[in-house]
Amino acid sequence: MNRVKLTAVLAAVAFAAGACTSSDAAQSGRTGGQLIVLAAASLTESFGRLEKQFEAAHPGVDVKISFGGSSALVQQIVNGAPADVFASADQKNMDKLTQAGLNDGPPRVFAVNELEIAVAPGNPKKIASFADLAKDGTTVVVCAEQVPCGSATKKVEDATGTRLKPVSEEQDVKSVLNKVTSGEADAGLVYVTDVNSARGKVDGVAFPEAGKALNDYPIVAVKDAPQAALAREFVDFVLGDQGKAALTGAGFRLP
Amino acid sequence: MTKHGARRTGLPFVLWIPGVVALALVVLPVVGLIVRSDLGNLPNLITSPGAVHALDLSLRTAVVATVLCLVLGGPLAVLLARSTMPGLRVVRALVLLPLVLPPVVGGLALLYLFGRAGFGGKLLYEAFGLRLSFSTTAVVLAQTFVAMPFLVVGLEGALRTAGERYEAVAATLGAGPWTVFRRVTVPLVLPAIGSGLVLCFARAMGEFGATITFAGSLEGVTRTLPLEVYTLAETDVDSAVAVSLLLVVVSIVVIVVARPRAVEGRL
Structure with missing residues (x-):
């Protein structure tokens, strides 16, 4: 009985190994x-x-x-x-x-690429500068520091001495943009290109300090x-x- | 194999092969995680402020979500099992929805209901000045949404299996509906409630998709353990693996300490 079990285990391992190689083949056979x-x-x-x-x-x-x-x-x-x-x-x-x-x-x-502030169309919160983002009552969403747009945001914060209090740190720049287009956030720090891509759904507010954190x-x-x-x-x-x-x-x- | 081996019908030999593969599929990834981890540095990595905040937040939100599952889902299970209202089959199917829906879809649905632009969100804001999005409450709501079916389904099944005989007897002895519920129904399904709660808690601890879509991600406020793993994995794989191990340990503790009866098939 034990030998039967052992054979079964071996067969299973062989089967598993076979399954691996065949899936590799399927992958490279594009x-x-x-x-x-x-x-x-x-x-x-x-x-x-x-x-x-x-x-x-x-x-x-x-x-x-x-x-x-x-x-x-x-x-x-x-x-x-x-x-x-x-x-x-x-x-x-x-x-x-x-x-x-x-x-x-x-x-x-x-x-x-450089950062820009994305706001709701017509800029209802009247955000005109990077410092405005730190005002109380403004819901700001940024990228997490671990991703490029987030490290650029951090650089601007360091350069200006303005500390933001974001309500969320998103995993990529499009998630930040979505939070603004869906109306969940008043403002988001995204790239100029993201504002361009969502013309009509957001307005962009350029700020001079963005030049301190250009992304190659x-x-x-x-x-x-x-x-x-x-x-x-x-x-x-x-x-x-x-x-x-x-x-x-x-x-x-x-x- | 066992004392009774001779009398038992033997297991078909072919079951061993897929069975072992299935077990390997479950166990080996966890082994992979352990092998990849920097064990010497583990204590430092899991006591980083980010990880501690995330663990604290996860435990708090999961406990509240579990309580909500019981307070809201328990009565629903009783109604589903005992009520003779028409259309109950449809309701029963609807309750299963979060179980089969991808969590990220659940998160989007919650966002468009309770978000700032959603009608539920607008109502809450105008009536109570409440804002749910990006708050810890949103995390709890997302967790309750995905976890509740575990309690409802398990409890309802237990109630139906237990049958209504004891309740009927109690009623003929003069007990009112509330007394019957309190003294007969609840004690009868206590084990099922226990296992349902454990499953709810485990599911709430592991919630990711609905949370990141609906609640966002901010340390100490909405970044639970799974979100912390996701954020860390961007840059610091060692920490991500360490925090993952923490989640594995929490899960194992849940399974071992409160071995869900539902899983063992003796509901």
Whole structure:
């Protein structure tokens, strides 16, 4: 009876191991022209446009973009998620990728973003400056310090000496924007590009101190990417004329 | 295998293979977490202010949510099991909704009801000057929403299994409805209430999706243990793993100390 049990356990382990290898095979057996791009949430609009343009210029190629917080994305890549290109919203998270040796060549900065205050249309709370955000009775939402928009917010706080009392620290910039568009918060600190993307649903209030916390956006092809050649082409495309047009159109500055 | 092995019908051999795989699927990820953890530094990591605040907040909110589950869900279970009102089957199905709904959807639903722009939220603000969004109350509400079905479903099942015989006898002996409820119905299903509460507490402790959507994330106010893990995982994986282990320990304590009878199949 015991031997039977042992055989069963061994069979189970073998089965489990078999299941693993077959799923690996399924993962690498992607269709010929699929390019996987992991990009910061703030790139949603500009990269969405570039995706269509790149696909139009490369028939048969299907670009899949997964948008999210840069730190979450880089962690996915380090932990083995399939990815061909990584576009980060700051240098810090790109450094994590290069430290893990997962970059194909040096990362290149393709855009610069700065913070802006998003408020309800018509600015009912009359917020005119960064200091206004610290006033009592103003519900402010920011990014958590762990993500790029949050560390930029922290830099501005340090530079101005104004301490914010946010009601929530969100995990990515789009969640902050949502809290403002849904009317839950009076103001949110997001990027200029996010205000542009939600025109009509929010108004933007620019403030000079934002210049103290500019975010560089680096991009790189991932090492040993399944689509290495295509990945390099996509990076060049983002840095090229069409990329520049899409990025400035969304409100980014060029490096 | 056992003393009675000879008389028992043997278990089909093929059950062992999927059974062991299933067990491995449950146990191995936790082992992976332990292997990945920085055990030497663990005490420091789980006593960081962020983790302590999160644990404190999680315990407080989960306890309040569990009490709410009992106070609101208990009576609902009794009504579902005993009332002969028409349309009860529909209500019974509706109660299950939070159990099958992805929590993030529940969070959105709560947000659009109780948020500043939602009609429930507007009503509360105009009537009482109350703002729920981004508050600890919102956390409790989200936890109660997802946890309540565990109590209602378990308790209702126990009530139906127990039947109405004792209650009928008590009534013929002259006991009024309230006395019957207090002296017969409740003692009869006390074990089911206990196990239901344990499950509610565990579910409330683990709540994530509805909380982050409805309540946001702020240390000491709305950032419970699961949200703390999520935030830490962005930058500081060692701390995230340590806090995760803390949640695993809390879960194991819940299972061991108050072994839910529902789970053991002797309701």
